[in-house]
Amino acid sequence: MSPERGEISDEALCARVAARDEAAFDQLVERYQSRAYRLAWSLLRDAEDARDVSQEAFLRVYQSAARFRGEARFSTWFYRILVNLALDHRRRRRWWQRVVAHDRDDEDVALVERQPAREPDPGDRVSEEQTMTRVWDAVHRLSPQQRTAVVLSVQEQLSTAEIAAVLECSEPTVRVHLHRAVQALRKTLKS
Amino acid sequence: MSGMDRHPETALVPYAKDELAADERARVAAHLDACAACRQGLADARAVLEALASAPLAAPEPHWGRYRGELRARVASRPRSPRWWQRPLPIAVSAGLAAALLLFTLRPAPNDAPAGNLTQIEETTLGARLDMLKHYEVVSRLDMLDEMDAIRELDVVPVRGR
Numbered sequence: 001m002s003p004e005r006g007e008i009s010d011e012a013l014c015a016r017v018a019a020r021d022e023a024a025f026d027q028l029v030e031r032y033q034s035r036a037y038r039l040a041w042s043l044l045r046d047a048e049d050a051r052d053v054s055q056e057a058f059l060r061v062y063q064s065a066a067r068f069r070g071e072a073r074f075s076t077w078f079y080r081i082l083v084n085l086a087l088d089h090r091r092r093r094r095w096w097q098r099v100v101a102h103d104r105d106d107e108d109v110a111l112v113e114r115q116p117a118r119e120p121d122p123g124d125r126v127s128e129e130q131t132m133t134r135v136w137d138a139v140h141r142l143s144p145q146q147r148t149a150v151v152l153s154v155q156e157q158l159s160t161a162e163i164a165a166v167l168e169c170s171e172p173t174v175r176v177h178l179h180r181a182v183q184a185l186r187k188t189l190k191s
Numbered sequence: 192m193s194g195m196d197r198h199p200e201t202a203l204v205p206y207a208k209d210e211l212a213a214d215e216r217a218r219v220a221a222h223l224d225a226c227a228a229c230r231q232g233l234a235d236a237r238a239v240l241e242a243l244a245s246a247p248l249a250a251p252e253p254h255w256g257r258y259r260g261e262l263r264a265r266v267a268s269r270p271r272s273p274r275w276w277q278r279p280l281p282i283a284v285s286a287g288l289a290a291a292l293l294l295f296t297l298r299p300a301p302n303d304a305p306a307g308n309l310t311q312i313e314e315t316t317l318g319a320r321l322d323m324l325k326h327y328e329v330v331s332r333l334d335m336l337d338e339m340d341a342i343r344e345l346d347v348v349p350v351r352g353r
Contacts, residue, residue, distance in 0.1 A: 025266075029259060037258070041250035051253055055262045062266055132246035139243070153208070154243040160205050175201035179236075182204060186235040189242055 010074035018065035029058055032075075035156065036082055042151045043086040045140055053089050057082040072165055079152070079166045087144050131189070138188040142181050145169075149177040150185075198222070198229050203236045 010031065016024035036057055041050035060081050068077055139150055145167065152158040152166060160178070164171045199219045205211050206219050223230050 026259070029262060033255060033258060037253060038248075038250045042248050047251050047253065050250070051258060051261075055258070055265055058262055059265050059269060063269065129246070132242065135239075135242060136246075136248050150243070153204075154240060155247055159208070159210050161210075172201065175205060178204040179201045182236045182239045185239045185243075189239060 011068075011070050014061070014065050014068050014074050017062060018068070025058075025062055028061065032058075032078060036078070039079070039082060039151065039156060040086050042155060043083070043144075043148060044090060049089060049093070053085045054082065057085055060085070076162060076165045079156070079158075080168065083148055083152075083166055087148065090144065134191075135185055135188050138185055139181075142184060143177075146177045146181040146184075149174055150181045153178060198226065198232075200229070200232060203229065203233045204240070207233060207236045207240060 008027075010028065013024045013028045013031075017028060033054070036054040037050055040054040040057075041047065044050050044053065057078065061078060068074065139147055142150065148167065149163050152163045153160075158166065160171055160174050164174045167174065199206075199222055202211065202215065202219050206216065211219065223233060
């Protein structure tokens with residue numbers, strides 16, 4: 001986020017947080033809470049998980065603000081923390097689902113994950129809203145890296161280079177993620 | 192195909208988002224002029240990106256006041272990082288140094304050995320005669336001397352039958 005004229009930058013606020021300036025922390029939270037929650041929700045699709053993970057990301061910022069060296073933008077550093085937490089949370093949740101669910105339940109979960117988008121009833125005109133619901137459902141079924149790349153690109157308007165910095169991978173790798181995601185989503189959009 | 196041998200499939204999204212550097216953008220543009228498949232790929236990429244951007248996911252909004260209240264409570268109850276002297280490594284290093292200092296202080300100096308301590312006298316004597324080790328093979332067979340008495344008296348041992 002580029003600061004308005006006279007507004008203190010995210011990086012400067014982070015430096016103040018490192019010095020345990022509570023007001024600076026509150027200011028950073030206010031600036032990022034909406035985006036943090038929305039991004040976490042887009043990756044997890046669960047309101048409680050999104051709240052928990054985004055709050056945890058702010059807590060990590062509070063605890064490790066001194067380690068932010070300013071080599072990347074604060075937003076990139078923050079997104080990296082948040083995305084790592086969200087992907088880790090999703091991995092653990094899926095693992096836990098596998099552990100606690102009986103075979104039948106597990107099959108149900110897998111079926112929900114795998115099933116193609118709902119087919120419209122014949123003769124019904126599929127509204128644009130329904131189409132987009134199906135496309136976003138398809139986004140949710142992408143691999144974690146592809147999904148994250150798409151959400152960061154489309155929703156957070158990050159460039160390929162910025163996404164690479166968040167995901168800690170190379171720019172060509174992000175290009176491959178986006179290309180494969182587009183190929184998969186194109187089919188849903190055309191269906 | 193001019194300027195590019197392979198289809199620049201993975202460059203199509205960055206191209207659509209106008210992110211490519213000028214030289215790469217020119218190469219992709221030249222390829223697109225000659226390749227219908229990649230033009231279709233670019234159209235698909237644009238359609239997907241525009242569709243997603245035009246209909247963003249509507250996340251259910253939390254109550255932000257409650258959200259910040261919960262966050263403040265989490266910050267307040269966070270586990271505090273231990274002071275440097277409470278961390279395992281400094282404790283281990285300090286304990287090691289203290290033990291080494293104690294052993295160094297309490298170790299008996301060689302000159303302090305009491306005169307009557309026979310073990311130490313023997314060790315000192317042996318230590319002074321380490322050149323014996325040059326003849327280790329001989330030394331290691333000294334136990335044969337135990338049999339010398341029997342060897343000396345071999346000629347007086349009565350032979351059976353005599």
